[in-house]
Amino acid sequence: MIAFIAALNDEASPVTDIFTEKNKTVLYGKTVYTGKFYGKAAVLAISGIGKVSAALTCQILINAFCPDIIINFGSCGGADGTVTPLNYYCIDKACQYDFDVSDVDDVERGYIQEYDRVFFTAQTKYAGFLRTATLATADRFTNKEADIAAIKKMGCSVCDMEGAAIAQACAGCNIPLYIVKGISDVHGSGVQYEQFEKNLKAVGAGFPAVLKKIIENAGL
Secondary structure, three states: OEEEEEOOHHHHHHHHOOOEEEEEEEEOOEEEEEEEEOOEEEEEEEOOOOHHHHHHHHHHHHHHHOOOEEEEEEEEEEOOOOOOOOOEEEEEEEEEOOOOOHHHHOOOOOOEHHHOEOOEEOOOOOOOOOEEEEEEEOOOOOOOHHHHHHHHHOOOOEEEOOHHHHHHHHHHHOOOEEEEEEEEEEOOOOOHHHHHHHHHHHHHHOHHHHHHHHHHHHOO
């Protein structure tokens, strides 16, 4: 069983449109599709935006379906010119750049005590046809210079509102995870929200082919 998580319907619908034997339900408030994705047993949940919604959705899927692997996919922003709009990247590791207890514990920004780490790793094997990127996650859609500076200081080139929370949930449950992101907007290339609105559907349309290739390469 492959479990997919996307935050928005515009990201998810190109994938669910390909599902066969499709069934739609609501599970703990989350829209969930089950069926087959290119012949593979699959479930897809639309999490909604933000870290809590993403982690909750991930845990719901783990508890309800016991997936062999989870694939989080969706749009994200670029922090600098090293990434390109409408291109797709496989995330090697992800952190929560808005999690900061450094004033209390004298630790790095993003450090999660119970896991003794800042970054949670994701799978990149079988996705060699994609460039890799390191992801920073926070509960905000940001164009603020201070946020961009923090993201870049942590060695990240892309940012979203879900990925690192899903990575933490998968780490806690020892479930393999891929994070695949399409760039909808890049800092310094115009008004980010306008870029996001313009590119979201185009980014979503490319995911079925990208996800299919990873699954085929991995022999899932």
